[in-house]
Amino acid sequence: MEITLTGRDGGGNERIPMCGVPYHSAQSYIEKLIQKGYKVAICEQVEDPSVAKGVVKREVVRVITPGTIIEENMLVEQENNFLLVITETEGSYALVASDLSTGECHLTEINHSLDFLLDEISTYAPKEVVLDQHLFHQQQLVQSLKMRIKAVVTPFSLENLDEEVLQQQFSRYTQICTTQVRKQGLALLYAYLKQTQKRSLGHLHRLQYYDAKQFMMLDDVARRNLELTLTLGEGKKRGSLLWMLDRTATAMGSRLLKKWLDKPLLSIPEIQQRQDIVAAFLEDFLFLEEMHDLLKQVYDLERLATRIAYGSANARDLNAVKRSLQVIPSLKELLKSSSCQHLQKIEKWLDDCHDICELIGQAIVDEPPITTKEGGIIREGFHQKLDEIREIQKNGKNWIAQLEQKERAATGIKSLKIGYNRVFGYYIEVTKSNLRNIPEGRYIRKQTLANAERFITPELKEKEQLILNASEKSVELEYDLFVQVRNHISREVQRIQSVAEWVASLDVLHAFAKVAKTYRYVRPIVHQQDHLLIEAGRHPVVEAVSEESSFVANDVKLNAQDRQILLITGPNMAGKSTYMRQVALITILAQIGSFVPADHAEIALVDRIFTRIGAADDLVGGRSTFMVEMVETCHALKEATPRSLILLDEVGRGTSTYDGMALAHAIVEYIHHHVQAKTLFSTHYHELTRLEEELTRVFNVHAECREEDGKVVFLHRIVPGGADRSYGIHVAELAGLPKEVTHRAREILQELESGQAEVAATSLAASSTTLLQKPEGTQLTLFDYLSQDEVKKIEENPKSSAEQEVLEAIRSCDLMNQTPLDTMQFLLKLQQKLK
Template identity: 40%
Template structure:
């Protein structure tokens, strides 16, 4: 960024530069009306990364300020592309109505986004997990924690040596890794050498990995006074890494995370260890030669019907069970769906199109869900009574447990159905989100607006008869509001109570006192209606976000049932039989 003389800057640019000084390592998206704008070097980098036009803004004499931008309504797609390129993005929004602002419009930073904190479903692979990881180091020892912010999965582990750390990171394929500044530790560098294209790493100050601070932050987010019940034991480095993730999220304006209700430790000894070479050579997720999913074991076994089911199947393949009782219990669940063919078919039919309730829950919890995403939650909850009814009382232990967790959530479905219109618009600003009859104040504003628009429509016919101008039109734009337009040949018929507003080449525009009075009533009601709709929708979203633990529990139960039914479907299609597990080291295959 070039040196800028403050006396040559507009107040708006001074405001931008003050914000930019707080985030020198990020691209700052600065809202100007319906657009997000970037300036100076940020504009040049964004224009090149996004392939958008780089323009300029005049500052003084012949000095020009580089400038680039994109519409607010389509911002998520542009932001996702910037995050994929490794940029950190700071979103600075207008937090007051420009029409009511006294002087400069007030703006605040509302979101700080990086690749690992992305939760927009449109920007994430639906059937794959998306992790933010952190690594705390002490000599050869390390603690690893990872979080899927889009689902709430939060885990930690510990180990020593670069090989084991590399295997864990390869298994997770995190989108972003947080590390302490100036670690000077070859363990992490060697672990990342496995990746042909290493994940983005972001260095945090050493105090972000402080164990005491981490425990305090974890108790706050998890809503508990003590962490002993989570089985964290002596996982000091793992806890430090988990705390660094939460500290990072707090600084990214994501401090309230009601969908994070568990932190689960695990050990390599809990599962069959699959290192990087094994995952590659067995072609678990991609083929050796082409790197394609097609032809992999995952592609053969994946007949899941929900994104959350597909992600769970992938996690099970990455961490195969090793304890016989757990394996037998899972096989019992699959066999149940194999034997119950009609139930399996009806269950899978009911799951089709249910959507990604797991990630939608996270969007609600973080107060980012759009009206259509809330409608998608309503649609998913509407399937629960049928899905519950299909599962019989007598079933294997795992299926019975999942059925118990499959709460029908009728209260939440009823709340959304009362509040939300049948087909809400994609954005809140479009209006028409809240159903009539839900809120008396909103209903009154809708009636005022509707009657006012009807009156204005009748005015056109009335004025045509009064003036004798058959081509007279009542029109509206954002600059002048409502006006009467008269073509030039009819100007001699304009009555004296018409006040000229604008002259065009072929016509002139007028207003009357009566028209302006009604305009104030109509537009005032429109503004108040939209404001009230925003308030009601945000209240609805907060209430649903507060129910995130219930929604998450149901989503996870659906995912497990989806995977068992999927594996049963694959087994029937390919005529697979149930393996018999014995204690002796024998592998016997029968054709």
């Protein structure tokens, strides 16, 4: 930690090493420890040293953990800091997510696989996961939490479940906790927070239950590949969908926007309600701007409420609450003027908290100090006794000033002054050159300095006692009054949190409207049917960062009848991945209630989005790039439903050509026959384009480009049909590869393309996977697995001994009486020879 070690003499030659930090700088060291995943116990004196007998009693007053931070300087304004609790009973998991800094508490019960549980956990990006002690032996769960979720994992056990305490803490406990596992999960959270925080959790009452199946599921792979909140390369917010959408005016709105992105809706009425509000903002530009001007005056009420409830808020925090609440009446008037019924309802539900605002205004001065124990906080006129004590202070100081003038006149010493310090109190100071002018016996000498003498008088000491007593009483009384005001407001924290929720929702929807206005978004039609139609769709982020150049819009049409799978071919850099991602992002935007970048959009509700995009290995987990690719593809094939959206980009490229092509072919077939999810399948295996003829719901499209003067021009348009070339060498030239390399590559490519063995082997590999589907006893001919043209070419001009050997094998084999299994084994042998 780079703390300088000190020491203390232990007697003799022994020196005891010590490690300490100044109290005023402890926060930075605590922050450093928390970032490293440690927990920090804060110990303080709990007795007044002036009255304690013997050693002053000390106790642990709080344990700070990565998931229980409330300190403003240790939190990111726009992000939640979630603590998750997980327990399990009879095969059901309870997941409780709490952000202590905002007072949120979300609970769900999961009866699905461990993978589903981990997907749900990842949506919260928790800093700490408290695991029920009996789950700690589940190594797969523990390792996934540490390696995949990258959270601090804390084992914790519950001694007893006190439902009466939980009912007092959470007003909706009885309605929500209807199963044992839910009760256990909430009790575990409460017990852990009481043990670590050791104070009231009055602000933690907003218990909300949700069914994870009520939202679109986005696992961490999908969120990463689609760059929902962070970019792939640098892991920064800029360049992500969240960055593009975040036109919010408050920190609360920014946090809520991220939560909406993590959990898109599956309820059409809720989506349409959000769309109605966005439309209302868009209809009136002045209304939209006035809303922004009001919202940006609102401070982070969620976290201010938490500090008030915790007893850590200072006077400036209370003033921030007051200034925020002073905006609410104007906000209500603006909402009332809207023709949107949803906004009018919000206006009625919004509490302006007038009494809280008035109390703070009466009690706290406009510009209070940061500290709460040095006075200067309470406004004059708020408390009669405090005003009286202040008057004594004021009169005492006036008396001191008058005494100074009186003594100057009596002694004739114009430089005489009355000063004060904490050691000697008030004193009269006379320079040595003027000592002879002091009448004998007038003063009592107190201190000698190099150039002056300091004196006191009985009268001065008597007045000093009155002034100092008044000052001390004033500071003590001010602090007591401030605590009373803060405690009173802490009992109204629920009302402040309710205001914060409505303001945050308005803020996100107003941000949607600002984005829609800036980039000409349209309102999508969201429905329960099976078709997805986007006309002139655009990638929202790419369009936003490349404003100077016009983005090439593309259409997409998917349905369950004849366009379930779009097989996308075309060269690198032609826009295939952008096209795939924009379909997913437009779907997500539609299901969070936003307008979308398109001329027209009809979006069928999607329950999950699966992605397999890009090449990345998992060195720590011991998985190669290809293994990661297969694991992610497996996850999609197992978990997807007909209502899901699958994006598969270049599946199979991590292994040999034949292996990769065979896998890609089989995966497309499996999705077509079994999964039946809407799928965008990008590939460089042009041979797969013939699947359009074999599978009824596969449709070919390709990224259009043209060749001019030996150079490829990317048009970034996705058009029907399959591509016949990948233009990989052209892309290599654009990357700056030496001309010798690209020239030689063209020669090799020409040789490969002219080799008939390659053609025959490719055809065998592509068709062999379908042979097992033929029934026993089916009469097969040579042309069931090899085209007449290909056989004819080999017969006319066998180029190698291997081809001649294959031809002999084909001629000598009696295929008329072979079973599909025998035939496939024969084909595999031929394929091996051709290789």
